[in-house]
Amino acid sequence: MLAGGQSSRMGRPKSGLEWHGSTLLRRTAGIMARVTSGPVVVVRAPGQGLPELPEGVLVADDPREGRGPLQGIAAGLAALSGRAEIAFVASTDMPFLHPAFIRRVLGVLAQSEGTDVALPVARGYKQPLAAGYRVWLAEAAERLVKEDRLRPAFLFEESRVRTLDDAALKQDPVLAALDPDLDSVLNVNTPGDYAAARARPAPEVTVQLFGTVAKGGASGGPHLVRAATVGAAADAVAVVFDRHVTAALNGDQITRDRMTPLAAGDTVFFLSADAGG
Amino acid sequence: MPAGGYFGRALVVDVTSGTSRSQPLPDGVLRGYIGGSGLGTWLLYQMGTPGADPLGPAAPLAFVFSPLVGTPLTTSAKFAVVAKSPLTGMLTDALASSQFAIAGKLTGHDAIVIDGRAPELSVLLVDGDGTRLITAAHLTGLTAADTDRRLRSELGRGWRVAAIGPAGERGVRYATISHDGRHAGRGGLGAVMGAKNLKAIAVRAAAKVATADPAAVLAAARDLRERSFGPATAKYRELGTLANLLAFNAISALPSRNFQSATFDGTAELAGGAAGNAGGAAEDIDGMRRVARSSCASCTIGCEHIYRVGKGRKVRAEYENVFALGPMCGVSEPGAVLAASARCDDLGIDTISAGGTIAWAMECAQRGLIDAPWLRFGDADALLRALDEIGARSTPLGSLLAEGSRRASATVGGGSGAFAPHVKGLEMPGYEPRTLHAMALGLAVNARGADHNRSGAYEADLSGDLVRLDGGEAHVTAAVETEDRAAVMDSLILCKFLRGVFTDPFTEWAALLSGVTGWDVTGRELRDTARRIVMAKRVYNIREGWQPADDWLPDRLLNEPLSLPSGRVAALTADRLRAMIGSYYAMRGLDPQGRPDRTAVDDLGLA
The missing domain is CATH 3.60.9.10 (Aldehyde ferredoxin oxidoreductase, N-terminal domain)
Structure with missing residues (x-):
């Protein structure tokens, strides 16, 4: 995740912008952590302060400030060297980034041996900051930065790039169903963009309650609610999300973190943490 | 004195x-x-x-x-x-x-x-x-x-x-x-x-026994009783362990049809709640009412939930017996599952081993390895007939299944050992190892075999503190810790359902033991005691013929990944399990083959 941009058009750091109870940085990092099996690395400018991050997220310092996104890509991929073979690169300002989008892009890259970059061309634009890269491209990216060739396009010129247009992306039925307009790639660059993003409601998710969690108040469900975080989903159904309760996202990942981000179509199960039997 | x-x-x-x-x-x-x-x-x-x-x-x-x-x-x-x-x-x-x-x-x-x-x-x-x-x-x-x-x-x-x-x-x-x-x-x-x-x-009873500090014990008892009424025991008190059924199904941790799946279509029917009543476990089961709640002697939790079968018989329904005689055998008729549970009570057999062994036999019959075409997954009458034949040892099949799944699979052969659901010969409880990797380790290394009471590692899997589908060092640490806690609770003895009320368990348990005995026990000492007990069990097993291959899981669980409803694939490979076992041995001070050195054995005071 590239967090080190200048945010000049926004007029303030985008990473700390609030969106439905979370920050853009935390939300995007959390969405990436949900999908990937490896670490999430946030690349920041030297000395840049960051809002709170999910547990386990690594922070890498961009050695040089103001060198553009390719410098950030180089630093992020270098930080993942030896830890992963492929990586999804995102900017910090994508409130609608959907896990299914990341899964789709990385899935294509993982299954294409002769491809170095899986590059979405979504909503009419190339999306280098919502794309999949082979981690070993770090070296080439770093060399290009030293040569002052600072745009991602230069990296693509010497890489094997597979572009994914809207139709190709939406061949994944889950993505097509949950993010039909590919809002995943929408970013917020100006106060107007941000205001528009904030005006959109939190994602619609399904909540089900089990055991004593259901006995405490709301019925078991399923309940359709609007919630951008697990904590907000709990609040929406009057569940006290304390140490006696855990949440399972879509039936697999289990969390106690209220700030775990939710995306459209998610199902949240609230369970008793006292699981013995 | x-x-x-x-x-x-x-x-x-x-x-x-x-x-x-x-x-x-x-x-x-x-x-x-x-x-x-x-x-x-x-x-x-x-x-x-x-x-x-x-x-x-x-x-x-x-x-x-x-x-x-x-x-x-x-x-x-x-x-x-x-x-x-x-x-x-x-x-x-x-x-x-x-x-x-x-x-x-x-x-x-x-x-x-x-x-x-x-x-x-x-x-x-x-x-x-x-x-x-x-x-x-x-x-x-x-x-x-x-x-x-x-x-x-x-x-x-x-x-x-x-x-x-x-x-x-x-x-x-x-x-x-x-x-x-x-x-x-x-x-x-x-x-x-x-x-x-x-x-x-x-x-x-013919004697009396005194505690060292009766006032301290009484005060501790009052405090513990109050805490036993709190949220940490609410599940057991209000719903019973049967509440696990729907929850485990939702997170793909409910083994069914002899571990061929980690979910079960008949779960809502069994648990009494339709999909829209996800929290309704243990209220009613298909027309049979929960008629009573009961406690063990000297217990203030009251986890026993009693159901009536038909017009007369009352049956205690708990997660493990319903899992083993229901989803494990593919049976979704609540009345039949409770009747099977009552039959196990009458015969005096373990529901988990009975259900696991019969589920294995159902799969053998399905594959043509056992000549018992009547023994089909989902057939409640077949389940009851099999239980009767086992209890009476009245038929060759009943006698075979009375030996448990490990011995039976050795007799039947045909590769049936790969799906015999046991560790060390003890049939597996209702926790899916492929989606609960800390528990997978706990089941594999436990002295008693596949057991959820001596290893409570599923707690870590279900806590959200680690990634349950990606077993590693954190899972090993959790397995050791829960095994240690169980060793102390099972020796004091306190019910596991009480464990959630303790915030600093070893220290609190040490205080209880000190008040009763007069010893000045510390939490540190109890941690050493836990390790001693776990080690002593291993040393006993080694004396009786334990081999490294006994700390392992059935091949099915290592070779057949599960596709989860979320789209993810849950796999527990042999390499991953081997790595976790290796770390467990190292953490326990054992050699790479799982054996302690002479000094460690001498320190146990067994000789």
Whole structure:
């Protein structure tokens, strides 16, 4: 995740912008952590302060400030060297980034041996900051930065790039169903963009309650609610999300973190943490 | 003068001759192994003949009490039954709660150890007048509950009875010992008792035992009782463990059809809640009402939820028996599952091993490895018929399945061992290892075999503190920690359902033990005690023939990934399990083959 941009058009750091109870940085990092099996690395400018991050997220310092996104890509991929073979690169300002989008892009890259970059061309634009890269491209990216060739396009010129247009992306039925307009790639660059993003409601998710969690108040469900975080989903159904309760996202990942981000179509199960039997 | 809470001696009965003796238990042994499961391990190591046949006269059967029994501390009326398991050939230590614990201890002993084989089916009586054997000829073939009623009627007031059902008499390798409707269920202790020609043991209190600091114990008991009414026990109190059924199904942790899947279509039907009533577990089951809630002796939690089958029979429904006789066998008819559970009670057999063994046989029949076309997944009548044939050993198939899935698969062959659902010979409980990787390790390395009570590693998987589908070092740490906690709780003994009320468990348990005994026990000491007990069980098993390959899981779980409804694939590979086991051995101070060095063994004080 590239967090080190200048945010000049926004007029303030985008990473700390609030969106439905979370920050853009935390939300995007959390969405990436949900999908990937490896670490999430946030690349920041030297000395840049960051809002709170999910547990386990690594922070890498961009050695040089103001060198553009390719410098950030180089630093992020270098930080993942030896830890992963492929990586999804995102900017910090994508409130609608959907896990299914990341899964789709990385899935294509993982299954294409002769491809170095899986590059979405979504909503009419190339999306280098919502794309999949082979981690070993770090070296080439770093060399290009030293040569002052600072745009991602230069990296693509010497890489094997597979572009994914809207139709190709939406061949994944889950993505097509949950993010039909590919809002995943929408970013917020100006106060107007941000205001528009904030005006959109939190994602619609399904909540089900089990055991004593259901006995405490709301019925078991399923309940359709609007919630951008697990904590907000709990609040929406009057569940006290304390140490006696855990949440399972879509039936697999289990969390106690209220700030775990939710995306459209998610199902949240609230369970008793006292699981013995 | 023994420490508070102890008599400082064990009663050793040779039922071959009908004689008994008192064996002193040194203070150092009691402090080092506490009671229950820990002390039972020490006793078994001391008194068992190495390599003895578990069903032979030289294999002792120990009823072991604990220093907390008889105190006002909630859930403390528990005891351990410890023996060499006829299923695993290794140590088994089943716990149970009832007035038997109190009356048994107040015979004046910290343990009653039974050796030999009675000349005829007998009842062993133990009270202040000593021990004696009486005939049990008139009790032959009775259920444990009927035996209990008959004996208490014949013997008079004050007697408490632990008995076996017909399956124990017939040597079903997963027969139970029952008392007050509770069971020392796992590992085949009922078969061991049956092999001693004992239908029952009846005990009557004859002594008193003092605690070192009665005021402190009483204050602790009041505090613990208050906490036992709180949210940490709400699930058990309000719904019972059956609440797990829907929750585990939702997170793909519910093994079904002999571990061919981790979800079960009939779950909502079984649990009584339609999909829209996800929290409705244990209210009603298909027209059968929850008619009562009950507690074990000296317990303030009250986890027992009793259902009525048809017009008459009341049955205790818990997660494990419903899992094993329901989803595991593909049966979704609630009435049939409860009837099967009642049948297991009557026969006196462990529901988990019964369900696991029958589920394996259903798959064998499906694959044509067993000539029993009637034995189909989902067929409730077949389930009941199989239980009857097992309990009676009345047919070749019944006798085969009475041996448990490991032995049966060795007989049947045809690759059926790969899907025999056991570890070390003990059938697996209802926790899917492929989606619970900490629990996968806990099940693999546990001394008792596939067991969810001696390893509570599923707690970590379900806590959200680690990624349950990606087993690694954190899972190993969690498995060790939960195993240690269980070792202490099972030796004190306190009910596991109480564990959530403790915020600093080892320190709090040390304070309880100090108040009862007068020792100055610390949390650090109890952590050492836990490791000692876990190690002692391993050392016992090694003496009885344990091999590194015994710390492993069925091939199916390592070679057949699960596709989850979320789209993810849950895989537990052999490499991953091997890596976790290696880390576990290192954390336990064992060599790469899982064996302790000589110094570690000497430090256990077993010699």
